[in-house]
Amino acid sequence: MMKIMRISKNILQRNNEEKISEADFVSNMVRTWLGNPISRGLLRYVSKRNENGSKIELAMRKYVGDDVKMGIDDKLVYLVVKYALEKGADSFGFPREELKKSLKEPVVRRGMVNILEGIAEFGVQTPQTTAAPFLIVWDFTHRCNLKCKHCYQDADQKPFEDELSTEEAKAVIDQLFDIGVVAIAFSGGEPLARPDFFEIAEYAKSKDFYVAVASNGTLITPKIAKKLKKVVDYIEISLDGFEKTHDSFRGMPNAWKLACRGIKNCVAAGIDTCVATTVTRLNYKEIPKLIEFVEKDLKARRMIFFNFVPTKRGKEIMKYDIEPREREKLLKFLYSKLIDKECKLDIFSTAPQYARIAVEFGEACVPTHFVNKDAIEMLKGRTKTLSEFIGGCGCARLYAALEPNGDIYPCVFLPLKVGNIRENSFKEIWKNSDTLKKLRDRNSFKGCGACKFKNICGGCRARAYGYFGDLQGPDPGCIINQRYWEELKNA
Secondary structure, three states, X not given: OHHHHHHHHHHHHHHHHHOOOHHHHHHHHHHHHHOOHHHHHHHHHHOOEEOOEEHHHHHHHHHOOOOOOOOHHHHHHHHHHHHHHHHHHHHOOOOHHHHHHHHOOHHHHHHHHHHHHHHHHHOOOOOXXXXXXXXXXXXXXXXXXXXXXXXXXOOEOOOOOOOOOHHHHHHHHHHHHHHOOOEEEEEOOOHHHOOOHHHHHHHHXXXXXXXXXXXXXXXXXXXXXXXXXXXXXXXEEEOOOOHHHHHHHHOOOOHHHHHHXXXXXXXXXXXXXXXXXXXXXXXXXXXXXXXXXXXXXXXXXXEEEEOOOOOHHHHHHHHHOOOHHHHHHHHHHHHHHHOOOOOOOEEEEOOOHHHHHHHHHOOOOOOOOOOOHHHHHHOOOOHHHHHHHXXXXXXXXXXXXXXXXXXXXXXXXXXXXXXEOOOOOHHHHHHHOHHHHHHHOHHHOOOHHHOOOOOOOOOOHHHHHHHHOOOOOOOXXXXXXXXXXXXXXXX
């Protein structure tokens, strides 16, 4: 420990003498405090879990003032964790009292534990892999009342015959809790179409998960919205344009009216509500007016614009994908709205290139959709290192997908089975899967691997696989990869 302190003191002195950039300073501090063999060994030691859960989380509870019983071993862990937390906060210029306030939230504590355990397991990386997926996107059922043109699940009216039972679903939640997963996002199909949705969501909430749901909104009456408020922290409802465009895209008359009703009901119930739009040529020109409509009429807090990915049913409409130059123009427009103080919406994109756009604006570096207006203002000057740490697309590093039957995928848009939760340990798959290791190796990505923005972007692996059948292939949607798009057009 004393050796680490001396090394850090030298870095502080060097920072004062040489006036190195704050981003470099923070990066050096993180690597010094957490990346050296001594610190990593300590982290491995304190990361050990017992029948009562994470020793690190117990130490954090003590740090924020909770009355917890601690043995001699636990007290040693507490001293290590307290030291690491405070030095880390100081490095990022984050007030210690604010840190304590944040760590009172169970979800924040679980997230911090996951990051520290990830550093203990994998070392300090750029970008980082957490000890377990930070987020699991759970396609809860194959059943859906719509027939969307781009559906990555190819969902229909019937569930899979082998979908996880209610008891199996609860056992899954127990396993995800035990390995340190922080958030569960229920998707589908239409998750609300499954009869036991509220029972399972309530069970997840009781385990202190951050619970989200992605819905088409058509089933959300005022009564359903009030029930949702009790069990979810966040809801994302799809709206792919105005009425004619949306109904055509979703394959059902009145889908737009019902979705808008669902959005309004969720807002009225006080749920953190986001409107999600998959961008294609079918709705590209409607987006500016759609943003205005969502902000002023529907009064949602957020909008997120999804990359189109040619997978499952989406392969049938590949011709409607937008050109790289159109995507570039769109992302610049979206970011201009995000930093516009007149616009009240937080506007995100799942396109990893969104972070590059932010850098080129000369503003704060946006780690894709892990940020909002307040965070951008607070983290100006510090977010380059944070963005490289988070690293754009989180597939195989920060999140994974779970299918209705328990199959495990790297991403909902990347239908490559790496295991099944009925048969395999999620923890072992996360640590040892060759497929996941390939997705983490950005230096091997064709096109993207040689790009100076690879650590904050890395391209969309699902698009690379959908277009080229290669996990480590180029993302042809980026303007820097324009030549690969031309190859596709000329093939």
